[in-house]
Amino acid sequence: MATVQPVSLADYNLWIGVPNVSENLLKSFDPSYTGNVHIFVIKTPVIFDRFYPVFSANLKAVLERASTSFSGIPEMTMNYQDQVHGFADKKVPHATYSDFNFDQGTIRCLEFKGLPVYNMINTWLENLSDPISKIQDYRGRASELTGGYSLANHTCSFIVVTADPTHTMIQGRAHYITSAMPVSITNDHFNWNSGEIAIVEGYDIAFKGVLRVGPIVDAKAQSLLTARKALINYYNDKTPAL
Numbered sequence: 001m002a003t004v005q006p007v008s009l010a011d012y013n014l015w016i017g018v019p020n021v022s023e024n025l026l027k028s029f030d031p032s033y034t035g036n037v038h039i040f041v042i043k044t045p046v047i048f049d050r051f052y053p054v055f056s057a058n059l060k061a062v063l064e065r066a067s068t069s070f071s072g073i074p075e076m077t078m079n080y081q082d083q084v085h086g087f088a089d090k091k092v093p094h095a096t097y098s099d100f101n102f103d104q105g106t107i108r109c110l111e112f113k114g115l116p117v118y119n120m121i122n123t124w125l126e127n128l129s130d131p132i133s134k135i136q137d138y139r140g141r142a143s144e145l146t147g148g149y150s151l152a153n154h155t156c157s158f159i160v161v162t163a164d165p166t167h168t169m170i171q172g173r174a175h176y177i178t179s180a181m182p183v184s185i186t187n188d189h190f191n192w193n194s195g196e197i198a199i200v201e202g203y204d205i206a207f208k209g210v211l212r213v214g215p216i217v218d219a220k221a222q223s224l225l226t227a228r229k230a231l232i233n234y235y236n237d238k239t240p241a242l
Contacts (some may be wrong), residue, residue: 036163039063040224046153055120062109072105102211110202121185155179161221173213174221180209
């Protein structure tokens with residue numbers, strides 16, 4: 001009587017409902033995840049650096065470490081023009097040009113004691129244009145800066161990128177938003193009801209700006225991600241035990 005040899009399951013992927021692929025192909029089915037978004041502030045406004053140094057530090061801290069969501073990256077669309085041949089319903093579509101129109105992006109940020117986020121954005125807006133006189137002169141100090149009132153002096157720039165779950169490499173494209181300026185800041189912290197005490201919620205900060213993508217942006221984002229990974233990776237198997 002022949003002896004039945006036991007079957008090793010090490011060489012098989014017995015998953016119900018998924019392809020029975022080999023081990024070396026299984027990694028091709030790894031999913032991509034959202035939620036691993038990084039924001040890197042590349043440039044802070046010159047008016048902050050010159051007149052409000054604490055706001056320069058706050059802007060990096062708020063956008064990079066105290067932000068909880070980001071929205072506004074547009075979809076890329078292709079426009080077409082039909083070539084009609086014969087009957088009106090016999091058409092051949094031809095690609096004409098693509099669109100990647102960026103209007104504004106919104107970053108939701110936490111707020112803290114003393115309302116530093118509110119004060120920063122409110123001061124930024126008042127420097128862009130005085131709400132009473134409508135004058136644009138950085139509260140009377142435009143002449144103190146090279147270039148005076150200019151985009152270079154009152155805008156910031158930052159990169160938004162999605163990383164893999166290990167935060168080792170970027171996924172998709174990195175998006176560089178430059179010449180960015182805030183749109184508004186709410187006064188919701190003044191809203192209250194008698195007998196109620198609540199924590200001030202975060203602010204949705206909308207930015208206008210110019211969106212750039214490309215290999216150079218991707219490379220810059222990857223280098224920043226690598227540096228951040230080294231900084232935040234507090235647990236490492238090679239770290240000696242205490």
